[in-house]
Amino acid sequence: MSRAAKRLKMVLNHLDHPSTTLIASSTSAPSVSSHCTLPLRYTLDNSILTPGQRIFYEENGFLLIKNLVSAEDIEKFRTEFERICRREVHIPGLIIMRDVVIAKSEFVPDQKAVSKLQDFQEDPELFCYCSLPQILKYVECFTGPNIMAMHTMLINKPPDAGKKTSRHPMHQDLHYFPFRPADRIVCAWTAMEHIHQRNGCLVVLPGTHRGTLKEHDYPEWEGGVNKMYHGVRDYNPDLPRVHLEMEKGDTVFFHPLLIHGSGMNQTQGFRKAISCHYASADCYYIDVKGTTQEKIEKEVQEIAARKYSLDNIKFQDTWALRGRLVQGERTSI
Ligand SMILES: CCCCCCCCCCCCCCCCCCCC(=O)SCCNC(=O)CCNC(=O)[C@H](O)C(C)(C)COP(=O)(O)OP(=O)(O)OC[C@H]1O[C@@H](n2cnc3c(N)ncnc32)[C@H](O)[C@@H]1OP(=O)(O)O
Numbered sequence: 001m002s003r004a005a006k007r008l009k010m011v012l013n014h015l016d017h018p019s020t021t022l023i024a025s026s027t028s029a030p031s032v033s034s035h036c037t038l039p040l041r042y043t044l045d046n047s048i049l050t051p052g053q054r055i056f057y058e059e060n061g062f063l064l065i066k067n068l069v070s071a072e073d074i075e076k077f078r079t080e081f082e083r084i085c086r087r088e089v090h091i092p093g094l095i096i097m098r099d100v101v102i103a104k105s106e107f108v109p110d111q112k113a114v115s116k117l118q119d120f121q122e123d124p125e126l127f128c129y130c131s132l133p134q135i136l137k138y139v140e141c142f143t144g145p146n147i148m149a150m151h152t153m154l155i156n157k158p159p160d161a162g163k164k165t166s167r168h169p170m171h172q173d174l175h176y177f178p179f180r181p182a183d184r185i186v187c188a189w190t191a192m193e194h195i196h197q198r199n200g201c202l203v204v205l206p207g208t209h210r211g212t213l214k215e216h217d218y219p220e221w222e223g224g225v226n227k228m229y230h231g232v233r234d235y236n237p238d239l240p241r242v243h244l245e246m247e248k249g250d251t252v253f254f255h256p257l258l259i260h261g262s263g264m265n266q267t268q269g270f271r272k273a274i275s276c277h278y279a280s281a282d283c284y285y286i287d288v289k290g291t292t293q294e295k296i297e298k299e300v301q302e303i304a305a306r307k308y309s310l311d312n313i314k315f316q317d318t319w320a321l322r323g324r325l326v327q328g329e330r331t332s333i
Pocket residue numbers: 093095096097098099100103104116118151173176225226227228229230300303304307308317318321322
């Protein structure tokens with residue numbers, strides 16, 4: 001056995017012990033070190049993730065699992081999405097979002113007018129995604145056994161109308177969340193078709209989950225920006241980034257501090273993905289007053305007041321009302 005292989009084996013043998021520390025370099029096999037250490041803090045001890053997968057998530061803040069959701073399930077989500085677009089079903093609480101370019105034009109009951117569905121927790125067909133056992137099995141590695149589905153989306157990224165508004169600016173999802181700890185929150189995002197750079201795949205900045213929550217603002221884009229699409233202020237386009245090309249059914253799990261976004265859709269198709277943000281039910285709410293999240297709190301409260309006549313609702317309560325238990329016990333949030 002080579003020296004590198006021996007070293008790797010030693011790390012793998014130790015990984016099941018919480019006290020183990022390791023350094024994991026981004027290029028080669030991880031090595032045990034007594035002076036420069038990185039505890040495992042982003043993943044929990046169970047037998048689902050291989051040691052290599054744990055190290056990868058610890059280092060990079062995301063983990064891609066191939067072929068996790070079946071074609072039949074994806075077909076079911078697609079069918080339901082189309083029914084919603086044709087207004088054949090009405091789902092309480094569901095937000096149907098249109099791209100900013102067409103938001104002010106005429107009503108067209110077609111999927112071509114819908115860029116995103118948000119908050120589908122009351123739709124049994126779509127919410128089925130959030131309870132898929134093969135997804136929850138992975139989610140538990142990050143959240144622990146008590147699991148809440150906090151936020152649901154089906155993204156139908158439209159062909160760009162020429163103004164680059166189909167882009168999603170680089171952001172950290174934690175910016176939208178008034179609950180903690182961040183390490184017990186994870187997003188599952190599943191490709192509903194082949195997603196590549198030309199139709200606007202996810203773009204991630206590996207390792208940025210180890211940083212802090214950054215200040216977010218609307219980016220200054222000439223062609224306009226969609227409502228609530230905040231981006232990290234002073235985005236540095238020189239940081240190393242990875243385009244996540246995915247096949248239908250592939251699922252990426254990522255940390256809420258990971259900086260990510262998606263490019264414009266340069267094809268004529270509507271690229272589809274379905275996602276859910278999960279949190280441990282043992283998380284707790286925080287007050288965002290006086291923090292960088294105050295602006296988003298205000299925007300969400302304005303929407304809650306305008307759309308649902310919920311005046312003076314607390315930011316935390318907009319989440320408590322939408323969150324749904326999918327495994328274990330609803331202990332806190
Ligand atoms: C049961 C408790 C209820 C609590 C309710 C709380 C509401 C919560 C809102 C969402 C929270 C978002 C949290 C997400 C966090 C997850 C992390 C992931 C990061 C992201 O995904 S970032 C993007 C997330 N945000 C969105 O997807 C935006 C959500 N969209 C909307 O809220 C609505 O689509 C919108 C934009 C408010 C419009 O809806 P609606 O009011 O139904 O639409 P109207 O046609 O009536 O238009 C009203 C007004 O808005 C303009 N408009 C419409 N679409 C857009 C757009 N895409 N961009 C900019 N402006 C838009 C439209 O032209 C109208 O303007 P007027 O000037 O004519 O009034």
